[in-house]
Each structure stands twice: as C-alpha cells, then as structure tokens.
Amino acid sequence: MERPRTGETAARQGWMSVLAKARADDVLAAWEGLDDKPQYRPLRGPETGLVMIQARAGGVGAKFNFGEMTVTRCSVELDDGTVGHAYVPGTDGGHAEAAAVLDALLQNGARRALLMDAIVSPLAAAHSERRRTRAMKTAATRVDFFTLVRGDSE
Amino acid sequence: MTASVAFTGSPGRGFARYTYDAQATFRTLLDAMARPGTIGSVAAEPEAPAPLDPATAAIALCLFDHDTQVWLGDGIAGLAAYEYFRFHCGCPLIKSALAADFAVCLASAGMPPLAQFDAGTDEFPDGSATLVVQVPALEGGRGIRLTGPGIEREAHLSVAGVPDYFWAARRDQQAIFPRGIDVVFTCGERLVALPRSTEIEV
Secondary structure, eight states, X not given: OOOOOOHHHHHHHHHHHHHXXXXXXXXXXXXXXXXXXXXXXXXXXXXXXXXXXXXXXXXXXOEEEEEEEEEEEEEEEETTSOEEEEEEESSOHHHHHHHHHHHHHHTSHHHHHHHIIIIIHHHHHHHHHHHHHHHHHHHHTOOOOOXXXXXXXX | OOOEEOOSSOOOOOOSSHHHHHHHHHHHXXXXXXXXXXXXXXXXXXXXXXXXXXXXXXXXXHHOOTTSOEEEOTTTOSHHHHHHIIIIIOOOBOSOGGGOSEEEEEGGGOOOOGGGSOOOOSSOGGGSOEEEEEOSOSSSSOOEEEESTTOSSOEEEOOSSOOHHHHHHHHHHGGGTXXXXXXXXXXXXXXXXXXXXXXXXX
C-alpha cells in the first residue's frame, strides 16, 4: 500500500527522515541556532508510544513482527496555518517538537533552500558518517565461514 | 464559549491537557450515565470544527480510538470533521450504521432511525452501539418522564429538536432489554445521558 514517492511528497519524506534519524541534541542545537523562529502552537503531543516494526526475511519473505520500537510524535501548527508532523525514535519530546516545527517551516518554499542547506544537509551528512563509522567497526569483526570439502562424498 | 475553528487544513488542537481532560470527560460521562436525565458539564473545551460542539468533540476524544468503528450522521460527515476524527481519534469512519460502535449525529440534520444501529445480542448486550446526539438545547423540548435505575422516583428530560419517531422507537426498544442503544445528548459543553435501562414516558 505504499504511495508513489514523487515530487513534493518525496522531498518531505526525505527531510522528515533526516530529522527523525538525526541525534536529538543535533536537532535541538539546529533549532536553537535558527534565526527568526516562528510562532506555533501544539496540535498533538509530544507523546510517546510503541510502534510495531514489521519486516520481511531477506526483504522478500512473508511479513512478520520484528519488534516494538519506542517512538515520540508531535504535531504543530504555525501561525500561517501550516501543519508540521514528526515521528522520532526514543522518548525525547523536545526532539519531536523541534522536528515538527522544522517540518512545517520546510513546507514553505521561500525558506526551504536556506533551511535545507543550514540544517537538513548537515544532519544528513552527520547521519551517514555515523553509519559509515559503525559499518567499519562492524566490518572489522566480521567472520567468514567456509565449508571445507570433507572428502566423504565420493 | 464555543471553540469552533474554520477548516484550514489543520485539524485543530484536541484536548489541551490530554490525560486530565480525557479523565475528567470520562468521569462526567460516567456520572451522567449513572444518573439519567441529570445534566453534566464537560470541563475541558477542546477545539472542534463546525458543526461539532465542545461536549460532542470531548466525548469523541475521550472514547473513540482505533478499535471503535464510528459512524457520522448527516451534516457532520464533512471534510473538517473527518480530518478531526481521523487525526485526533484515529478511529475508522464507516458507512454502515449497523456496524458502528459509536454514532454521532445532529438532531437538526434529521435523526437516523434507531433500528439501524446494532442493539447487541442477549449474550453480549455490551456489543451495542452508543449514539451521541447533538441537540439545539437540553431544555425547552418535549417533556419526557424517566424512571429506572439511577433515578430515585422520576427524572425529567426535555431536550429540544428530537423528532417524535425517535421517542417512539426508544420506547419500543425497552421491550428488548438488555439489548438496546445507549444515547447521550450534547449541547454546547453540556450533556445528558439516556441509557437503555431507563424507561421513558412521553
């Protein structure tokens, strides 16, 4: 039931993903550093709950419940009526709130380019750097198993 | 103070203090159900899109969730209300009145026949629907005498804007007790309950 990721939707999914995966401290620091903070009011949350993560073995098998994940969500409305949403991992309400306000701001075409450069791109870069470091550490402990020919099959 | 907001693409704020407001609303409903005919007042005033009154919206925010099938009557099933219920309650909004756990309707838009809702079964009377009816006023309508559990001698109900066929159907329903539909009338931030156990005399 996945919707096509095109244009505006894909762009929004992109920055929402970056804001959610970024470290809470980094998102809050970016929010603190933002000039010209908008007035906004909460519509819902921040509130914390559990989300069932589903997976498919090898990405192709039958769907199964992988486990539950703690998620905090928040929705806000700017003074101009734009609504921003955020679902972030963990229990940090500040992270969710800042991400929701940034989501609302990013929908405004006039501010988007500036915000993408100042906030979203650095957060995305930091995230891929964290992934890379982790992948390297993991790769260093990798063990390859070989099945030796036992010679009894003749 | 009616907190109505025009639909701007924003569903509006629900309860300001979610847990406390939901608990207070639940208590108000509980007291109203225990004392049929006694008017209760919902302290929390959530924002609600027209045409929903604060009490109607508060009941929805308090009781509706992803496990409850909700049916909306004429005059409510617009975009603003739809967004509101979907966003704040996460409840499935269904077209079949018979399958509904809760139904919300406006007396001013013509009440649906009581018979189209699920009255439960003798084994599971709790499977029945609860009807939330928003009326123009809780006083000044046709006087109804109430007797039964939760009423010492008799109580009186005079909600306005409810058609005679509703009262006739409600009286007929007494014959199938413990099956039946529980009703809550709302107006502004006030509400009054008419549970199935109450006998009415028009």
